[in-house]
Amino acid sequence: MQKLTSGEPAELYLAEDRHLLRQLTLKLLHANTNYDPLAAKLLEREARLLARIDHPNIAAVLDLGLLGSELCMTLQAVGVDGLDDWVEGGQRSQAQLLAVLRQAGQGLAAAHAVGVVHGDLIPARVRIDRLQHVRLVDFERARDLAPEPGAWERQGPPLPIDRNYAAPEARETGRRDQLSDQYSFCVLAWEALTGRRPPSDADHVAGPWAYRREPAYKVLARGLSANPTARWPDMEQLLDALERAGTGRRFF
Template sequence: MTGGDAKRIIDGRFELLERLGSGGMGTVWRARDTVLHREVALKEVRSPDPALAAATPHTAHVARERVLREARALARISHPHVVTIHHIVDVGPHPWIVMELLSGDTLQDRIARGALSPVHAARIGRQVLSALRAAHAVGIQHRDVKPANVMLRDDGSAVLTDFGIAALQGATSLTATGELVGSPEYFAPERIRGHDDDPASDLWSLGVTLYVCVEGVSPLRRATSLATLAAVLDEPVPPPVRSGPLAPGHVPAERSVRARAARTVRA
């Protein structure tokens, strides 16, 4: 790697052009593939605390294995609403994933500009649901479905991204005891109770995502992660007021958001 951020070259091939976003799991860059002369997305996954990672080799190992797991998960799926992986660059101090570059906003960005109509939300929901079905069919649970992990292409179609904490059937867990990975307000109740092997938990997360799309607010977010987890387990989901045909009717609270995801098929 040479020069400043705009001139960094990864693996002698990928020139970093622009930082697209960062989070607890790492940074995504817009980059130019100098061999194929096309723009791609590079996902750089590193510890949010490099000093801690250096002092605790296990932490660095887990981060690296999560990158490889995401790549393997994505490689199993070929679907128009799942982000496409091109290549893995396994270089020190951490590997990178080379993916298709999605030029649109995230669903979270879109919601920030105003709530979606029920019809618009249903269209996006059906596309994400089809992506989840493709993942579940090959033994993959996403485990982090939320608006920030849904990209919207320029034509408005949805693409499910960020399989970094996906659960692969037959693979060992990469979550340390007591570690909270993901967004609590989108957790399914069974995940909190320790029953983490049911793909239906992804449908709960999709249902909450659709609620946020049309209502414009997160129904279970609280001031702290612990309070949010308690709300998911014990508090009813507030009745929606803008959901139209996506509204749960008389479905009991714990089933209502999952049912909302299922109703996108009929909307």
């Protein structure tokens, strides 16, 4: 098996199904949490949330069971590279970057459509295969916006999030919803397109006139607004605007 991601409470591995001659992704509990009942409960919860999402840009869950003595979630195969590794792995054209980001955004929109918020979208969770097909992974920090009455999932799992990609409201109050996901998407999109972190105040950052007037910059800057209500109403509208901005011109 090839390890794809490291961390707690679980890790991704690329494995081969020798019976059906296909590749699969296995999600196994980290050694430090393998016998932690809460970690097992989170993995089960993640599998249930993923089972609600049927979209080509979300890693589909195939099974949840035991691999030997370890709890294991089996997913369809995902790419070896995360977004950051893929960007650094070669000269990527504007069209390639936009195509990959569009797929990531479409996967996020599909999750939102069934009431699932990813909650901690970072480049390593945007997996890209050799055909440049994108699948989002690692929904253990996801928030269920429509849980059954009284379900413990209502508040989401007590796991830390990556503050480098988290929206201001997620960092300050723990609020995670579709708009905080949108903010995280815009951070990683800005990094992929420019090779730099977005400015702390993207709406009002000082800079050359040519830089400020780029329409794609304005699209992402709106998604990076500190005020959630000033962002795009949803991911679909953001993606439509980003596609229009990138059509027929180079930006950043």
